[in-house]
Amino acid sequence: MKGACVKVIEIKELYKNFGKLEVLKGVSLTIEKHDAVAIIGPSGGGKSTLLRCINMLEVPSSGKVLVDGVDMTAKDTNIMRMRQKCGMVFQDFNLFPNMTVRGNLIYAPMKTKNESMNSCVDRAKELLDKVGLLSKLDEYPRKLSGGQKQRVAIARALMMEPEYMLFDEPTSALDPEMIKEVLNVIRDLAKSGMTMAIVTHEMNFCRDVSNKVCFLDHGVIMENSATGEFYSNPKTDRAKEFLSKVM
Amino acid sequence: MKFAKILPYMGMFQNGVIMTLKYTALSLVLGIILGLLIGIVKLSDGKVCKIFKPVTYAFTAIFRGVPLMVMLYLVFYATPQVLGFPLSALGAGVAVFGLNTAAMTSEVFRAGIVSVPRGQTEAAIALGVQKRQAMMDIVIPQALKSILPAIVNESISLLKTTSLISVLGVADIMRTSNLVLAQTYTAFEPFIFAAVIYFILVYILTFFANMLERGLRKGD
Ligand SMILES: Nc1ncnc2c1ncn2[C@@H]1O[C@H](COP(=O)(O)OP(=O)(O)OP(=O)(O)O)[C@@H](O)[C@H]1O
Ligand SMILES: [Mg+2]
Numbered sequence: 458m459k460g461a462c463v464k465v466i467e468i469k470e471l472y473k474n475f476g477k478l479e480v481l482k483g484v485s486l487t488i489e490k491h492d493a494v495a496i497i498g499p500s501g502g503g504k505s506t507l508l509r510c511i512n513m514l515e516v517p518s519s520g521k522v523l524v525d526g527v528d529m530t531a532k533d534t535n536i537m538r539m540r541q542k543c544g545m546v547f548q549d550f551n552l553f554p555n556m557t558v559r560g561n562l563i564y565a566p567m568k569t570k571n572e573s574m575n576s577c578v579d580r581a582k583e584l585l586d587k588v589g590l591l592s593k594l595d596e597y598p599r600k601l602s603g604g605q606k607q608r609v610a611i612a613r614a615l616m617m618e619p620e621y622m623l624f625d626e627p628t629s630a631l632d633p634e635m636i637k638e639v640l641n642v643i644r645d646l647a648k649s650g651m652t653m654a655i656v657t658h659e660m661n662f663c664r665d666v667s668n669k670v671c672f673l674d675h676g677v678i679m680e681n682s683a684t685g686e687f688y689s690n691p692k693t694d695r696a697k698e699f700l701s702k703v704m
Numbered sequence: 705m706k707f708a709k710i711l712p713y714m715g716m717f718q719n720g721v722i723m724t725l726k727y728t729a730l731s732l733v734l735g736i737i738l739g740l741l742i743g744i745v746k747l748s749d750g751k752v753c754k755i756f757k758p759v760t761y762a763f764t765a766i767f768r769g770v771p772l773m774v775m776l777y778l779v780f781y782a783t784p785q786v787l788g789f790p791l792s793a794l795g796a797g798v799a800v801f802g803l804n805t806a807a808m809t810s811e812v813f814r815a816g817i818v819s820v821p822r823g824q825t826e827a828a829i830a831l832g833v834q835k836r837q838a839m840m841d842i843v844i845p846q847a848l849k850s851i852l853p854a855i856v857n858e859s860i861s862l863l864k865t866t867s868l869i870s871v872l873g874v875a876d877i878m879r880t881s882n883l884v885l886a887q888t889y890t891a892f893e894p895f896i897f898a899a900v901i902y903f904i905l906v907y908i909l910t911f912f913a914n915m916l917e918r919g920l921r922k923g924d
Binding site for chain 1 (some may be wrong): 774823824826827828829830831832833834837841842845898
């Protein structure tokens with residue numbers, strides 16, 4: 458599966474300020490096809506901001522983000538079209554409470570791709586089956602547990618048949634007993650070759666699923682290496698310190 | 705108590721009810737349309753809207769701070785002095801009540817939309833949906849849950865407030881009771897009757913509001 462290195466996402470010298478606060482200070486990162494990159498680091502280090510800059514939920518202050526070679530910051534780029542290649546999963550699920558699970562899943566493909574209702578519903582059922590929630594098709598989100606909500610959110614993102622996925626702490630809002638069911642879904646996705654970036658505090662999961670680790674601290678990438686290497690032999694003191702605290 | 709005394713005036717009361725409803729309905733329509741527009745200006749980041757933003761907040765502050773009776777006198781008696789032509793009571797009344805409703809509902813619309821978590825819009829646009837589309841399909845349906853009850857409260861308050869128009873001699877429910885008092889030399893019966901009419905009108909409004917609210921509460 459790991460063929461020639463195709464660059465899906467290229468981040469070059471990315472800076473992001475919120476007013477006077479410098480959150481990202483010259484971040485460069487490349488994500489290749491079939492990569493599962495774990496982005497880890499202390500709270501407030503800019504992990505979410507980095508992820509959100511990839512699909513322009515935050516507009517970078519300077520620097521470049523290329524997705525499939527397309528400059529996301531260029532004025533003439535169709536951001537809506539580019540976002541359709543990206544599946545994003547949020548910490549607090551963000552399911553639409555005014556729609557059923559079915560409605561949540563078919564909404565975007567129907568609106569953006571003019572797909573027929575029938576083919577959308579077929580795919581929705583397929584994906585819900587995959588995340589083990591086919592029986593919840595006509596349920597409203599309020600009736601689901603946190604773990605179920607997040608699995609629906611993942612299925613909703615997959616409905617757009619994305620080229621890559623961004624996970625921002627997908628299990629941080631979950632009770633411990635529900636974390637596993639969500640991580641299993643993400644693990645399966647990674648195994649199937651989905652390109653992804655995951656912000657996570659789940660170190661065992663990270664070690665087990667990611668092939669690269671990116672350690673972000675105070676808006677700077679302190680380490681960017683293969684997962685095995687990062688855990689067995691962290692280069693910087695900051696990373697060592699961080700690992701000793703979380704492992 | 706002799707309610708029989710006011711029986712001959714039922715026709716007048718009927719006209720009074722119609723007059724009250726007319727002022728309420730016209731002011732409500734003006735107030736909601738204008739309130740929605742002002743609410744959008746308050747929310748918008750657009751360049752043109754930004755210029756008008758302070759004006760909209762001043763507008764709401766003024767109507768919060770000045771009694772409507774004073775507004776009504778200002779518009780009905782003082783404005784013609786400046787403009788050089790008289791205003792009808794209907795014009796002045798609907799303007800004052802309508803603008804007041806707009807000032808209040810603009811806040812209702814703004815707060816309702818702001819109360820929907822930002823993550824909802826973000827989730828939709830992250831899926832590649834246009835922001836405006838997400839507003840229509842995701843944000844507004846959720847905002848309505850808090851907006852509609854507040855609009856109903858505003859309508860109820862408006863209905864009762866229109867009784868102020870009686871000071872300009874408009875024969876609404878309130879003024880009719882006054883006229884009946886003058887003709888029958890009895891105060892208790894006509895005013896109790898007016899109170900009952902207002903109460904029933906508000907009750908009917910509330911009933912429909914509750915039905916609507918129940919319909920909206922499907923999702924949660
Ligand atoms: N929209 C915003 N406006 C202002 N400041 C922001 C905004 N978003 C994030 N920040 C600030 O940027 C810094 C980095 O935030 P970010 O959410 O990227 O960190 P993080 O690494 O994801 O942390 P956590 O692990 O707590 O989620 C924080 O200090 C945060 O307060
Ligand atoms: Mg974060």
